[in-house]
Amino acid sequence: MIEAQSLTKRYGDKLAVDQLSFSVQPGQVTGFLGPNGAGKSTTMRLILGLDAPTAGTVTVNGRPFAAADNPMREVGALLEAKAIHGGRSAYHHLLCLAQTNDLPARRVGEVLELVGLSDVARKRSKGFSLGMGQRLGIAAALLGDPKVLMFDEPVNGLDPEGILWIRNLMKALASEGRTVFVSSHLMSEMEHTADHLLVIGRGRLIADCTVAEFIEQNSEQQVRVRTPDADRMTQLVAADGGRVTAEGATLRISRLPLERVGDLAFENGIRLHELTALQASLEQAFMELTKEAVEYHAAVPGSRAQDGAPGATSDVPSEKVEA
Amino acid sequence: MTTLTAVGLPPAKGRSGFSGALRSEWTKIRSVRSTTYTLLATAIVTIGISTLFSWGQSGHTSTDDLADFDAVRNSLFGIIFGQLVIVVIGSMTLSSEYSTGMIRTSLTSMPRRGTVFGAKLLVFTVVALVTGLFCSFTSFFIGQSFFSSTKIHDFRNGESVDIAVRDLSTSLDKPHVLQAVIGGGLYLAVSALLAFGLAAILRHTAGAITAAIGVLFVTFIMGQFLPHDWAVKVDKYIPFLAGSQIWGLKKLGEKGVPMFSAWGGFGLFVGYAGAAILIGAYLFHRRDA
Numbered sequence: 001m002i003e004a005q006s007l008t009k010r011y012g013d014k015l016a017v018d019q020l021s022f023s024v025q026p027g028q029v030t031g032f033l034g035p036n037g038a039g040k041s042t043t044m045r046l047i048l049g050l051d052a053p054t055a056g057t058v059t060v061n062g063r064p065f066a067a068a069d070n071p072m073r074e075v076g077a078l079l080e081a082k083a084i085h086g087g088r089s090a091y092h093h094l095l096c097l098a099q100t101n102d103l104p105a106r107r108v109g110e111v112l113e114l115v116g117l118s119d120v121a122r123k124r125s126k127g128f129s130l131g132m133g134q135r136l137g138i139a140a141a142l143l144g145d146p147k148v149l150m151f152d153e154p155v156n157g158l159d160p161e162g163i164l165w166i167r168n169l170m171k172a173l174a175s176e177g178r179t180v181f182v183s184s185h186l187m188s189e190m191e192h193t194a195d196h197l198l199v200i201g202r203g204r205l206i207a208d209c210t211v212a213e214f215i216e217q218n219s220e221q222q223v224r225v226r227t228p229d230a231d232r233m234t235q236l237v238a239a240d241g242g243r244v245t246a247e248g249a250t251l252r253i254s255r256l257p258l259e260r261v262g263d264l265a266f267e268n269g270i271r272l273h274e275l276t277a278l279q280a281s282l283e284q285a286f287m288e289l290t291k292e293a294v295e296y297h298a299a300v301p302g303s304r305a306q307d308g309a310p311g312a313t314s315d316v317p318s319e320k321v322e323a
Numbered sequence: 324m325t326t327l328t329a330v331g332l333p334p335a336k337g338r339s340g341f342s343g344a345l346r347s348e349w350t351k352i353r354s355v356r357s358t359t360y361t362l363l364a365t366a367i368v369t370i371g372i373s374t375l376f377s378w379g380q381s382g383h384t385s386t387d388d389l390a391d392f393d394a395v396r397n398s399l400f401g402i403i404f405g406q407l408v409i410v411v412i413g414s415m416t417l418s419s420e421y422s423t424g425m426i427r428t429s430l431t432s433m434p435r436r437g438t439v440f441g442a443k444l445l446v447f448t449v450v451a452l453v454t455g456l457f458c459s460f461t462s463f464f465i466g467q468s469f470f471s472s473t474k475i476h477d478f479r480n481g482e483s484v485d486i487a488v489r490d491l492s493t494s495l496d497k498p499h500v501l502q503a504v505i506g507g508g509l510y511l512a513v514s515a516l517l518a519f520g521l522a523a524i525l526r527h528t529a530g531a532i533t534a535a536i537g538v539l540f541v542t543f544i545m546g547q548f549l550p551h552d553w554a555v556k557v558d559k560y561i562p563f564l565a566g567s568q569i570w571g572l573k574k575l576g577e578k579g580v581p582m583f584s585a586w587g588g589f590g591l592f593v594g595y596a597g598a599a600i601l602i603g604a605y606l607f608h609r610r611d612a
Contacts, residue, residue, distance in 0.1 A: 092354035
């Protein structure tokens with residue numbers, strides 16, 4: 001369990017984290033979402049005591065992290081990929097960490113096996129790919145069999161297999177009753193992994209809720225209708241208080257529930273070829289929510305900004321998720 | 324799905340502390356090649372240049388120089404260059420953690436910074452001392468083997484003429500000799516510790532090495548340009564001149580310029596390194612990593 005109280009961090013005249021209060025519960029994966037520069041990494045550094053807060057407090061399992069008897073048994077963290085001395089072998093990297101917490105050397109072999117790096121244990125980490133570096137970082141995080149795990153953008157640079165592996169790992173860790181706190185600016189990633197969400201923008205907490213609640217509260221349900229009688233359908237829906245965007249025979253209807261749209265068609269004898277509820281994706285909900293809080297707006301040459309937050313999610317594949 | 328249950332992890336016994344941190348720092352320093360390379364380079368430079376200098380001295384020592392002949396200092400001449408190499412290890416031991424990002428991993432596994440800094444400092448001190456003493460004793464014995472038959476020459480009618488072969492060597496059982504040879508090792512080690520402290524302040528390898536060379540070497544060279552009435556007041560405080568009084572039998576420095584005693588000067592030198600380390604430790608403790 002991680003608890004923050006009015007956590008604030010100021011770098012010079014820039015407020016990176018602004019009065020953040022939250023708690024991260026055990027037994028579930030908590031996603032920490034925000035656009036680039038929102039303060040996610042800073043918050044994680046404050047939790048670990050790497051940076052000292054300007055104001056406020058944060059505790060891990062009820063104590064400041066630095067006061068933990070055996071810090072590696074409390075928290076395992078993957079902060080940046082390759083926070084590693086490249087001249088040291090994977091084995092010695094993990095060994096020197098294990099020794100600080102009096103963990104037995106055989107535990108090193110165990111975590112190397114777990115992340116699939118046994119074959120390269122004696123190789124210097126300088127030659128590791130980004131994916132292998134991430135695995136080594138995760139091995140370090142797991143060394144102390146910690147109650148709390150923190151991952152900062154863990155899927156960055158990983159191939160699909162690696163992404164799936166991390167997803168399953170995080171879920172498995174949470175199912176064992178651990179606290180799993182994972183940051184990402186990839187909304188689609190969180191949609192698949194997280195149970196609970198903390199959303200921040202410009203250092204401030206914007207939302208603290210479950211994934212389902214988040215989507216529900218922050219996006220409109222839409223209904224897609226395909227009909228040969230699009231004009232009449234549009235009039236009927238508009239008269240009933242709905243809003244319609246038409247693309248030929250396909251209508252997107254908002255502000256009316258699916259059932260009401262179906263009834264309207266039935267009562268007026270309109271032939272429907274499709275009636276689908278559109279689930280807004282986390283991606284859309286997130287963009288909607290953080291468009292005011294995006295720190296770096298990128299101009300797109302020759303085109304107008306779309307979705308209110310261009311640039312903030314430049315790593316996100318641009319397809320619209322409709323499920 | 325692999326099981327995540329930790330098989331190889333017995334329950335914790337007590338609180339993680341200094342002894343674990345010491346073992347960790349020892350693993351760190353011995354598991355990177357740069358340690359071996361830089362230690363080897365220190366030994367080669369110190370012992371190599373000492374040997375060349377001793378060989379040269381044993382070939383042509385002038386009768387004029389006999390009175391000032393210092394069998395210990397002359398055999399340890401390579402220290403002047405060895406200190407420039409050992410500061411590289413002193414800096415890198417700490418600064419490489421910053422350049423690689425390892426420091427954040429280190430402080431996440433052991434967030435008690437005093438423990439981390441203290442353990443690293445202690446392990447490095449031992450490594451630097453062993454290296455320094457190895458270099459000074461080896462250089463000393465090689466030097467004495469040359470000095471045992473030193474050709475003495477004199478200038479007669481403008482020409483250099485060998486007039487005698489004499490034994491100018493000394494041994495460890497003579498007064499102050501053991502102290503001076505140990506002092507050579509201490510001087511090298513403290514030079515490295517000065518660099519360690521500067522690395523903690525600057526957190527940058529090249530910056531710390533440059534600063535250490537500046538303190539050790541540049542201040543000494545600049546001291547040479549001082550007018551005499553300034554030199555008599557300032558020279559003895561110059562780190563190289565203060566610290567180097569210990570690794571010879573005779574005073575180092577120009578005639579007529581006062582210097583500290585062997586231990587007095589070395590004490591001041593330790594003070595300089597200690598100040599850098601204390602400031603570095605304070606900053607290590609206080610600054611965001």
